[in-house]
Amino acid sequence: IxxxxxxxxxxxxxxxxxxxxxxxxxxxxxxxxxxxxxxxxxxxxxxxxxxxxxxxAGVGRVDLKIGGWAAPTILEHGTPEQIEKFVGPTLSGDIIWCQLFSEPGAGSDLASLRTKAVRDGNGWRLTGQKVWTSLAKEAHWAICLARTSTEGKPHAGITYFLLDMSSEGLDIRPLREMTGEALFNEVFLDNVFVPDECVVGEVNGGWKLTRTTLANERIAMGGHRLGDSVERAVTLLGGDPVKEAEVGKAVAWATTTKLLSNRALMRSLFGAAPGAESSVGKLVGVRSRQDSAELVVNLLGDRVFSGDDLSTAAVHEQLLTRCLSIAGGTTQVLRNVAGERILGLPRG
Structure with missing residues (x-):
């Protein structure tokens, strides 16, 4: 080989x-x-x-972005026609994906989502609001969750749809962040039609697919290297023993993140599906990135007001990383996942 x-x-x-x-x-x-x-x-x-x-050979990895979460779900649960239509073009970059999961009242508690799908002939009409959607304006297709039944437990009435982002009835509104950028969007769905052939898995059986997608997302968000902020902190380190201890702590957290990421990678290599431990990887990775970003700003001291390239990048990273406590599952909810599914702690 x-x-x-x-x-x-x-x-x-x-x-x-x-x-x-x-x-x-x-x-x-x-x-x-x-x-x-x-x-x-x-x-x-x-x-x-x-x-x-x-x-x-100097050949870099291709980042499939959200396609890297959508394609494995389609491969595992989709029809042969869906696999043929979507997987190849996703790999080639001809299809860009976004994720229409979170809602204003259903983020980490995703099972409480309210976007509804009503049967209409050979398809469904979707109406509702999604939020915190990255790549919404660039995406050709979306993986979208909608409620197709209100009977039984909340997660039992959710269906997993593939939604054409050029469909009539979609309204995309950028969300401006404190960095000045608009990485995320609100997406409003007003009677958007989705044909039956774009339902993945069984109607009302979308929750199982959702857990696969989210677990892959949290592995991706955990990180695979020490990170720019940690490397900047090491560069800025002087002879102060207090600073040395702080930078050492940042390196330790980043190394732990890398080891957790490697463990998730090895599980994937040996064919194991991502599980609750992906929540731990996301928790540790986010804390590492946030703390190291704040550390760099502190190490820069008054220089942070100079506006040079390093200071600008450091401030931007500190502001940007605050959203990671929410993106991909809030810190509080992921702690509950880890406590219940890994440590066996009781709910509540």
Missing amino acids: RAEASRIAARISALPESERRAALVETGYITPHWAKPYGVGASAMEQIVIDEELTR
């Missing part, structure tokens, strides 16, 4: 940057652990070898 991986990596490396993604898709190396034709069905060890050879 190493000789073959080295040969393929060298061939891809010789291509212009604009052609490398297509070559990764063609060879299956964009997601080598997936079954053919979207991957090569690589074992855990083969994946490591492929990654090593791509890195050695």
